[in-house]
Amino acid sequence: MTIEQKRNLVTAIPGPNSIALQKRRMEVISAGVGTALPVFMDEAHGAILRDVDGNQFIDMGSGIGVVTIGHTNQRVVEAVQHQVAKLTHTLFTVAPYEPYVKVAEIITRHTPGTFKKKAAFFNSGAEAVENAVKVARKATGRTEIAVFDHAYHGRTNLTMSMNFKMHPYGTGFGPLAGSVHHAPMSYPFRDPEGMTGEEAAARAITYLEKRVGASQLAAVFIEPIQGEGGFIVPAKGFLRTLDQWCKANGIVMVADEVQSGIARTGKWFASEWEEGYEPDLITVAKGIAGGLPLSGIVGRAEIMDASHAGGLGGTFGGSPTAVAAGVAVLEQLEEGGWLERSLEIGEILTTRLIALQAQYPIIGEVRGKGAMQAIEFVEAGTMKPNSQAVEELVRHCHQNGVVILNAGTYNNVIRFLPPLAISDELLHDALDVLAAGLEKLAQ
Numbered sequence: 001m002t003i004e005q006k007r008n009l010v011t012a013i014p015g016p017n018s019i020a021l022q023k024r025r026m027e028v029i030s031a032g033v034g035t036a037l038p039v040f041m042d043e044a045h046g047a048i049l050r051d052v053d054g055n056q057f058i059d060m061g062s063g064i065g066v067v068t069i070g071h072t073n074q075r076v077v078e079a080v081q082h083q084v085a086k087l088t089h090t091l092f093t094v095a096p097y098e099p100y101v102k103v104a105e106i107i108t109r110h111t112p113g114t115f116k117k118k119a120a121f122f123n124s125g126a127e128a129v130e131n132a133v134k135v136a137r138k139a140t141g142r143t144e145i146a147v148f149d150h151a152y153h154g155r156t157n158l159t160m161s162m163n164f165k166m167h168p169y170g171t172g173f174g175p176l177a178g179s180v181h182h183a184p185m186s187y188p189f190r191d192p193e194g195m196t197g198e199e200a201a202a203r204a205i206t207y208l209e210k211r212v213g214a215s216q217l218a219a220v221f222i223e224p225i226q227g228e229g230g231f232i233v234p235a236k237g238f239l240r241t242l243d244q245w246c247k248a249n250g251i252v253m254v255a256d257e258v259q260s261g262i263a264r265t266g267k268w269f270a271s272e273w274e275e276g277y278e279p280d281l282i283t284v285a286k287g288i289a290g291g292l293p294l295s296g297i298v299g300r301a302e303i304m305d306a307s308h309a310g311g312l313g314g315t316f317g318g319s320p321t322a323v324a325a326g327v328a329v330l331e332q333l334e335e336g337g338w339l340e341r342s343l344e345i346g347e348i349l350t351t352r353l354i355a356l357q358a359q360y361p362i363i364g365e366v367r368g369k370g371a372m373q374a375i376e377f378v379e380a381g382t383m384k385p386n387s388q389a390v391e392e393l394v395r396h397c398h399q400n401g402v403v404i405l406n407a408g409t410y411n412n413v414i415r416f417l418p419p420l421a422i423s424d425e426l427l428h429d430a431l432d433v434l435a436a437g438l439e440k441l442a443q
């Protein structure tokens, strides 16, 4: 299935078929499951989503960084079709199958670090994070876990306890899990001017040493570029300094690359942007299987092997169709071109966004790496977060056929996670829509 790579609106947004479906949905779907855009999608290809009324949207979010390789990538579709007709389930821990092993073979080649690595696969990002907590505790014999301000790690009981934002992720769902400690993050835009990565790391380390004690910590979890928190890129030296402290104190360093990994930032993993940073474990999910549910943990063999047999697993984790899709994605990444494309997309985005920043003082900062870029909005001439501008811009983009995502602790960030299959022309078209929205706001 292919769809012309063109934005095209044929009804008001949402169209009549979406409105009818939304009515049905309100009757039977839990209110706890929200929706950013009440438009029902029917099919997609490349960087275009087509709704049930025939409207075509440019996808600037990839379903939150999932279809990195593009919607209905032909080789992913073929791999899944082939696998689904052959073998859909045994449960890997009952009787194994090859593609599960193959995903591990490829991914262990590309995670940072020259040490021997092993992997294990699950369904969701949160499940990967939980399993990383399990193996880190088992490997160290310690209980305490450190996370960072503005972090996001998932929606299960343990991971919602690891998130910075109690609301909306934890409110009313407690008691939350204990033994989780939130340390200050390096946030160059909002930290004291001139604060280096080493200084920001020292601030976090001092806090953890005083509050918890290094000898009590099993693991430090950090997103090398924070996702939901607003694409916060820590100052250079922050990750490396933390990593050195972890290694000196027997603490497992876990990079949560669920959003930033798999070619998103112009490297296989965002961790690679920081020289000398070698996380012990990496969690992966979103972009790894072209839209099929697959997550995993990859890292030091001795940590991954610390669990007794039967300690890790789950009925559907690394199911045959999901790992077949994973192989199709990872093989294409290995064949090359994708990292370069991610960097080119980053160039186009930053060039255009920095030009807009010069024009509109509500754009406080443009930041990111490769095809993971964001703008943080402020009230003109201040550092005050401007969530209203984001709300209005997101609405403007939706009304004009561009699916765009917000982010940020203060809801004042617009993030760009386009599929790497997007053309320059579509990317510029989406940015033209955003620019028109900014002009409208300024009037």
Ligand SMILES: *Cc1c(COP(=O)(O)O)cnc(C)c1O
Binding pocket: 123, 124, 125, 126, 127, 129, 152, 153, 154, 155, 223, 227, 228, 256, 257, 258, 259, 260, 285, 286
């Ligand atoms: C999305 C995300 C998760 C949770 O993944 P799910 O598949 O939604 O459970 C965890 N960590 C990060 C960094 C994420 O972006």
